[in-house]
Amino acid sequence: MLDSDIRKFIAAMPKAEVHIHLEGSIAPETVLELARRNNRLDKLPVSDVEGLRKWYTFTDFPHFVTVYVAIMGMLQKPEDFALVVYEHGADMARQNIRYREVTFTPYLHLGWEDKGLTIADLLGGIEEGRQRARREFGVEIRWVFDVPRNANFPDPNSAENYNPAPSELTLEAALAGRQVGVVGFGLGGYEVNCPPEPFAHVFGPAKRAGLLSVPHAGETEGPASIWGSLKELGADRIGHGVRAIEDPALLDELKKRDIPLEINPTSNICLHVHESYAAHPFRKLDEMGLTVTVNSDDPPLFNTTLTQEYEVLAEHFGYDRAGLARIARNAYRVAGVEEDVKTRLLAEFDSWVSANI
Template sequence: MTYSDDEFVARLPKVELHVHLEGSLQPSTLLQLLGKHGDLPALRAIPRSAEGLREWYAFRDFAHFIEVYLASVEALRDPEDFELLARTAADALAAQRVRYAEVTWSPQLHLGRGLSLPDVFAGLEAGRVAAEAEHGIVLRWVTDVSGHLPVEAADRALDAVLALEAPSVIGFGLGGPEVDRAPFAPVFRRARAAGLRSLPHAGEVTGPDSIRSALDDLGAERIGHGIAAVRDPELLARLAREQVVLEVCPTSNVRTRVVASLAEHPLRRLLDAGVPVTVASDDPPMFGTTLNREHLACLRELGLTRAQLAETVAVGVRAGSAPEPVRAGLLAELAALPLD
């Protein structure tokens, strides 16, 4: 039996290592939250109909994306809201046959609004546990701090996260504007000493130097995005030699105009250079994508074979922190997957 690309991607067991929780807030979920908190001043500019929200969510430019991102986060107020967010994000992943996901959440967004981080995290954990019980999907958390805030704010966020003493938090990342990575070295040393993996963004909107700094100054084990590495043959060779995995988000890179089109995306050049890549969705509803669509784009626009696509999933399995039974099961399932 021959499967279409759509059927192949639908059957493909998956991992997702680069997806932002707050950026996974679906319009339908936001509409539900607006019904609960809609009288708050910070929410009054948000449309109140399903059609209006879909139009508002539609990506226009990066400034509008940030506007939507920050405004929608204001609708998250109590543990039940965060449980709903985590649960709906996990449901969407599970529907795409994602078996394991490392989901990035941004405590600074919520600490800055005066929320209790233990309350926020209690909601996230309730959603994570419920999703695993219903779907079998395993989620782990990556804490993200933003480059546009001072290093002292990153230190405070790390303190607050470590105080949670949560085994489900496995990584520490750096997102937001791609500022100089070196000043964040001390906070990343503390995070690594506490047992968190170093998983920063780098090399998305800036050049190869931010990737090099993430490796040398932050001790990065994986790199979020990292596509600027194609500009530097020496760095490409290093990533291939050290087998540093890049979490590549093709549609996100097009939406933010880092690359002009999917046809011009450098993912194939990274693979041809021997750099290990796993494919991810970043902020799915806000960029108008899903992980399944990213995988289809790899086959149709980027020219990957089905075997190469399946290998990007296997790369993600090996690079993640999934429990050993989940890891072994995924690799076995991928090895048995028909490729025609």
């Protein structure tokens, strides 16, 4: 058990997070509110918060996908997006998270299901929520728009017949979104049979437009997915990346080029990337000199929070206050936010640490 002093330290520390999905972080209460607004209560298996919380609980990957798809279906109108982004900001305030780089998947709302929404509708909705969150809570949100890799491969059992349309629509949204805080371009979803290489045609233009390349890799697939992301997508950070531990040459490369990893320990346990915290390589990767960050991925779906992920570092990986603060600082350091905002956030963080360590 953790002592209460370290819990208080974690709760009070001004945190930053660079790997969390907007659609995967909507609280059950908000999903119900959206279902009521949009007359979609019949699309949920239960109609009370407790029941929904139980249904959310991770059991296996197919169930996770079912829940994710149902949640996505609740987001129908620009004001729905404004609400979930505002609620996201409220959650940041509750957990003392000063900065979040949030992954959003426009294609799921534009092309995967026809909701009658345009790119401008989505950008307008999320920007309204972001501004309101900033005004009321003083929190900073920036965006990573990501391509749902599986949408580009019509056959789930084969990496043949790549369809560029979802990627291109995502690129168009991300380039337009630079006006409202998009700082990164990502690649999400299930890696098996969805290698990174075919996506080079959208990552090139995204990088040239000033966006960070932040693909998920080395989670459900091994080192080859990370190598491909480095070589073909010009990855600036790797989402997850934990399976780099299987390849010493890759570890050297990530260290030499100082490519940060966005690690999500509890998500990895739920998805059986690693079977237990004891088997998780977080600390090993850190001790090897790689830049690691800790994140919550899809917090209510994995029954976690960013605060709890820091508690995992303390309880299971043996981090003390100085170690926790060093990991927390990495998240600010690797963020894609404008340099002046980063400098201000880092100064606030450093002065808090020097007063509290």
